[in-house]
Amino acid sequence: MIPSVLPTYARAPLTFVKGEGSWLIEADGRRFLDLGAGIAVNVLGHANPTLVAALNEQASALWHVSNLYNIPQQQALADKLVDATFADTVFFTNSGTEACELAVKMARKYWYEKGAPERVNIITFDGSFHGRSAAGIAAAGSEKMTKGFGPLLPGFVHLTFGDLDGVTNAIDAETAAILIEPIQGEGGIRPVPDAELKALRQICDDTGILLILDEVQCGVARTGKLFAHEWANVTPDIMMVAKGIGGGFPLGAVLATEEAAAGMTTGTHGSTYGGNPLACAVGCAVMDTVNTPEFLADVNRKAGMLRQKLEGLIAAHPDVFEEVRGTGLMLGLKCKALNADVVAASYANELLVVPAADNVIRLLPALNITDEDLAEAVTRLDHAAMAVAKG
Template sequence: MTSPLLPVFARTDLSFEKGEGAWLHGRDGERYLDFGAGIAVNALGHAHPHLVKALTEQAGKVWHTSNLFRIPEGERLAQRLVDNTFADVVFFSNSGAEANEAAIKMARKYHAAKGQPERFRIVTFEGAFHGRTLATIAAGGQAKYLEGFGPKVEGFDQVPVEDLNALKAAIGPETAALMIEPIQGEGGIRTVSNAFLRELRALCDSHGLLLIFDEIQTGVGRTGKLFAYEWTGVTPDIMSVAKGIGGGFPLGACLATAEAAQGMTAGTHGTTFGGNPLAMAVGNAVLDVILAPGFLKEVERKGLLLKQRLAELKDRHPGIIAEVRGQGLMMGLRTVVPNTGFIAAARAQKLLVIGAGDNVARLLPPLIIGDAEISEAVNRIEAACEALEAEQASAAQRGAVQ
């Protein structure tokens, strides 16, 4: 039967009927350990009781009123984000791409408000992924996402990560901002050095530019801090957030200093659904859990445990795993074999992991993952490695016979 869905996704023939914590129950009758978490979205796992309670209680009250009226739970969530970050103001959206659109518009409007509308260009970095809108695919600059969609949206200049000379050469009189992911997620769990991020901050300060951090994948506890910039000693002017902030409910946010946001006055931007009461109830519930004393320290500890166990696996299976990357519970395995084959082998062991650029398999477990489940995941990865090694040995034997 032909699916009525637009065929833009290469879907695995697997679906789920129930989730509990770090586990998913497939309609095939199998139970899977989820180390993808909906692409870093299900920060608190599946069916977390506090999130379920918050959503169902709000659903019995009011779902949507629009931003023509005050939404008290949104004001509360914004204040909590301001209190726990560098930001002074928050704009709520439905997704990461929308959060990045807000960040891009804010950077351009900042300079226009200061009498320099010619400053609209944003320098971004090769391997980046900022979303799927026309502007955000232009910001990412990857040909595979741009092809076939007409002229590229003007105003974005890509340079290699960590190439300071190329970055300096790209900054000109039309430059408005620099935009970067502290750890590239789709790009292959590639961590940007703190030294390079400090250079970005210095360049922004000396040239009057804004610094935008895309923390859509790294944010909301994923690295062991509420946001990854806290590890770096660098504070951005604007930050986009999504994925984990809603724990599975569609929610994004653009955070900014009052200075950076000065051009965003009434009528300059908007959203119909963003910041609706359902999303705000869930977002507050997510922060209840993540900001609880000791929670982020546990994420940091579990991330170190996972990285250590993965490093041991790499040493035992050098023909399968080439490199272990990442921080906290945002880990990547660069594989020797095609990452698609590795992901399929893991899925055969009832472990769900996700592909990324640079031949990487991403491990993005829920932040509530337990030590025993980390051990179980490592055991299943080892079983996948052994199965792939057996395939390699069989192929080599067939080649020798021929």
């Protein structure tokens, strides 16, 4: 008999009932140190007082009205994002998957309005992850994502990650845009080098096509900049955001320049829940907290400390770990042992880490994690590695 919850997840045998900062409390009372943050979502930890206050204040006033009406909290968050980024305009969604759908529509509508409706193809890269919708799985293109779900949405050209020559050769009269994550998350914490991101921007400038960045996982201060592309000193035309922007409340967004968004006029897109008062009140509190020089500097300081400790961990366990990857507090440990074994051993040491492709475990802590909790996390990871080494 099928369970009442559709069985599409291979869940860990853990049931958390309460969160406090970087800690989660299991139903049996065990306390787990959380280096997953709900897969890079809980950027300010669990039950953050600032976010709780923002949510409670808004919940006691107004939850939902729909986008038939003006929403002051939505306008406030859009203004914050526009002021802080390359963007001229923002559309709010409930998730990164929904953001992907709009980014694809926006790029294609841009060319339609410019009199080139044949320009529909979007270049993407292996190892990518852009959500589980029809557009998202077609964009990623991997058999794991697409098997059994055909016919796939056409209009995506899949290239090898890091193949700049391939990009140049793939662009033709039907190309609309390039879509890429500045750091692949699900793909194994694979950063796009700054020089390559600059080259992609230049290719787009030279050919007139759009650059779409998926910062759903790497954005919102996770890398020590508000958005990861800032490290390369480039800007996209369209950007997908979600996860961290809501601090745990479902919220996503598409940010765009006025030019890129020119085709998205009244009636071309919509959302019942997107940008509702509750979500945007929390999003405003997140932005006010993370988008300060002091907060970002502290993320970078912690990232340096954690990376140094992880390098020591690799040296101590060369049969378990191979290398550390990533930027800021979006780090991955490439494993020599099976990453699933490291994840399981971490659970046994009451530490939560997140698996990824390429035999990597992801370390995605809350951005305000304390130094003491970071040190404790590495100690527990050390114990997990010893257990794996013993078999």
